[in-house]
Amino acid sequence: MKNIKNSIGLIIILSIFIGCSKVVEFDPHDEYQVTEVDYLQTEADYQTMAVSCYTPMQWLNQMVVIGDIASDNAVAGGENASDVVSLQQIDDYNILTNNGTIQDLWVSAYEGVNRTNYLLSYKDANLLGETINFAGKEALFGEVRFLRAYYYFNLVRMFGDVVLFTDRKLGISDFGTLQRSPKADVYTQIELDLTTAISALPTAQSQQGRITRYAAQALLGKVYLYQEKFESAASVLENVVNGPFRLMESVDDVFLLSGENGSESVFEVQYSNGQPYYNWGGQTRGQGNYAVQQCGIRGINGSPEMPYNAGWSTNLPTQDLAAAYEDGDARKEASVFDVEAYANNNPALNVTFTEAPFKNTGLYNKKYLPRKGQTSGQIELNYENNQRIIRYSEVLLMAAEANLRSATPNVSKAQGYLDRVRDRAFGDEDHRIVATVEVVWNERRLELAMEGDRFFDLVRTGQANSVLGGSGYSSATLGLFPIPQREIEISGLTQNAGY
Numbered sequence: 288m289k290n291i292k293n294s295i296g297l298i299i300i301l302s303i304f305i306g307c308s309k310v311v312e313f314d315p316h317d318e319y320q321v322t323e324v325d326y327l328q329t330e331a332d333y334q335t336m337a338v339s340c341y342t343p344m345q346w347l348n349q350m351v352v353i354g355d356i357a358s359d360n361a362v363a364g365g366e367n368a369s370d371v372v373s374l375q376q377i378d379d380y381n382i383l384t385n386n387g388t389i390q391d392l393w394v395s396a397y398e399g400v401n402r403t404n405y406l407l408s409y410k411d412a413n414l415l416g417e418t419i420n421f422a423g424k425e426a427l428f429g430e431v432r433f434l435r436a437y438y439y440f441n442l443v444r445m446f447g448d449v450v451l452f453t454d455r456k457l458g459i460s461d462f463g464t465l466q467r468s469p470k471a472d473v474y475t476q477i478e479l480d481l482t483t484a485i486s487a488l489p490t491a492q493s494q495q496g497r498i499t500r501y502a503a504q505a506l507l508g509k510v511y512l513y514q515e516k517f518e519s520a521a522s523v524l525e526n527v528v529n530g531p532f533r534l535m536e537s538v539d540d541v542f543l544l545s546g547e548n549g550s551e552s553v554f555e556v557q558y559s560n561g562q563p564y565y566n567w568g569g570q571t572r573g574q575g576n577y578a579v580q581q582c583g584i585r586g587i588n589g590s591p592e593m594p595y596n597a598g599w600s601t602n603l604p605t606q607d608l609a610a611a612y613e614d615g616d617a618r619k620e621a622s623v624f625d626v627e628a629y630a631n632n633n634p635a636l637n638v639t640f641t642e643a644p645f646k647n648t649g650l651y652n653k654k655y656l657p658r659k660g661q662t663s664g665q666i667e668l669n670y671e672n673n674q675r676i677i678r679y680s681e682v683l684l685m686a687a688e689a690n691l692r693s694a695t696p697n698v699s700k701a702q703g704y705l706d707r708v709r710d711r712a713f714g715d716e717d718h719r720i721v722a723t724v725e726v727v728w729n730e731r732r733l734e735l736a737m738e739g740d741r742f743f744d745l746v747r748t749g750q751a752n753s754v755l756g757g758s759g760y761s762s763a764t765l766g767l768f769p770i771p772q773r774e775i776e777i778s779g780l781t782q783n784a785g786y
Contacts (some may be wrong), residue, residue: 312519327413330421336406337427338388339432341496343399344556346571348578348674349388352602353377354739356661360739362646364603370645371601373498378646380759384772384786385546391571392445397457399438402429405456410456427523429487433506436480443473444743447767447783451476464777467770474514481507490530495548496557496624501530505553505677508685513747521697528686528704532679537733539621541678542654544661544671553677557749560671563664575662575669580601582652584626586641593636596657600643604650608736611729618712622736624653652737680708680734688727693775708734714738761785 326332355361356378365371372387382389410428436455442449451468453476460650464647481503488500505527511520533550541544548555564573571577583598605624612619627649630638642649655672662670687704690697702722708730710716720726728748732741745751746766756762762786774780 289291291584324414327409328415328417328419330424330489333406333419333421333424333427336402336630336721337431340399340402340406340431341557343395343402344380344434344437345558345574345576346395346398346443347392348556348576349392350445351389351674351739352402352578352581353392354738354742355604358601358745359605359758360608360732360741361605361652362603362648364601364643364646365599366649367645370599374601380402380755380761382769382786384769384775384782386769386771387444389768390771390773393442393774394439395571396442397450399440400435400452401456403435404453406431407435407453408426409456426489426781427485429484429503431482432480433488433498433503433709434657436477436484436503436510437506439477439480440506443470443477443677444513444747445768446770447765449473450778450780462778465780467780469652473560474510477510478507481510494553498554501527501532502677502759504683505685508682509677512685512689515692517689517692518694521686521693521700524682524686524689527679527682534680534707534712537621537652538618538680538712541675542621542672544658546726547673551679552675553679553682556676558673560661560663560669564590564668565665570668573668575671576655577668577670577675578654579657579662579670579672580667582655583657584624584651585643587626587638588640589636589638593638594658595631596659596662598641600647600651602650602652603643603646604652604737606650608732609650612733613718615718616712616731617714618736619651622653622733623650624656625649626651670691675738678735680711681731681740683708684727684731684734687722688731691722691724701727705730732753 327336331469353372356363356374357380357603363374364369365375368375373386376382376386378387407428439449439451444741447470448467450465451473457465484498484503485500485507488498489504490500492499504523508520508524508527511517511523531554533543535546535549541549541551558576559574562574564575566572581601582596583596583600585597585600587593587595587597608623609619609623626638626640630636630640657670661672675682683704687701690701692706705722705727706716706719707719709718712718712734728744728750731744735741742751743766745754751760751766752762764783767783767785770780770782773783
């Protein structure tokens, strides 16, 4: 796990050089030891650049945050209405087109696209026209194809029609010429990248955190669900269902440090606290998971045995989410943390804390609650908690939904998949319920609470207006976020409806 985390910190960001007509026979080596022409001449070069393609995934942790804050699962919280204004706008459904969080997610995803495009354009030959062959090259490029698909998937579900390009890294001359492509075309490219990746990727990797065939199949299944291609989703997800994964005994265990890359992990974004990062101007750009600090309880303190660090009390679970759990469902305790009850139930820990000043719900995100010993340097920016993107339990629920919504439903399979998830949640077989589409949708909310899927699930299943309409959500937006104003001004892109 730590290998790829630490490798990301060692990436050399290459400068792309533009020749100057006023300089006669200018040699970039006069000013730089390494230029673009010198690169991609060895297997190590390809491996290093492939790791750099993973890096922007770390910068997308706010996707998880907004996926719940924009829904009925969480509120922005914080110090006051001016604390992290971008998240308050999302929570209040009053999103301005210059929203900083939205802009950062757009930029981060396209940085990922740019990096993957660049490497893919030199798959067959480098800038010198040389072909560099090595064992595992096809599998390595399978990882890169997966990563490009992942970046575009995040873009298309946030913004709908987006700028689609696959043949190059964008340059200055491209600005002003860009246009948005229909989301159907974007999904077609995502499917192509993932099917190509599946054919090249191994089922297991020697280095934890690297993309496997199962991860690509799981993401493809999710992409099919978003397009309502249920038969295709059921077929590809069956491979993952029958793979080497198993549910951990407790959902709580999944989110401990010891649970990272565990038996339930299909795809995780890797984070590290090994190289402290201090740039508050780019708080999502470090190797640490900045989203963890947001979940923490203000001023929490206690005896040395008390395991939690203080945080900012943003991204707070709602009482509505807590009330959705049945009695005996262990997922409630694993997802929503009642700090007052914790203090009362553990008097020996001498727990003290400050209530969240704004939009206080009395609850905190247990899955990513900041813990002692998991950060370093600038503690707020360097938590090493991996972001769990696709867990085996989600695969089971996606497969259940796909089988129920197929033209020829397989209710028996769907029931079996749902039973496995609920049996783990309650620790017995006495809480099984009949599998219907609506039941599986609700089960996704309970199983994946505070993991960033709720808002996107409500939109893709057509429930957003009925569930969120009373909170200020406008169906005029079609469940999409605004195209960043800066992109409209610089590139002349059109804006989404409702903004």
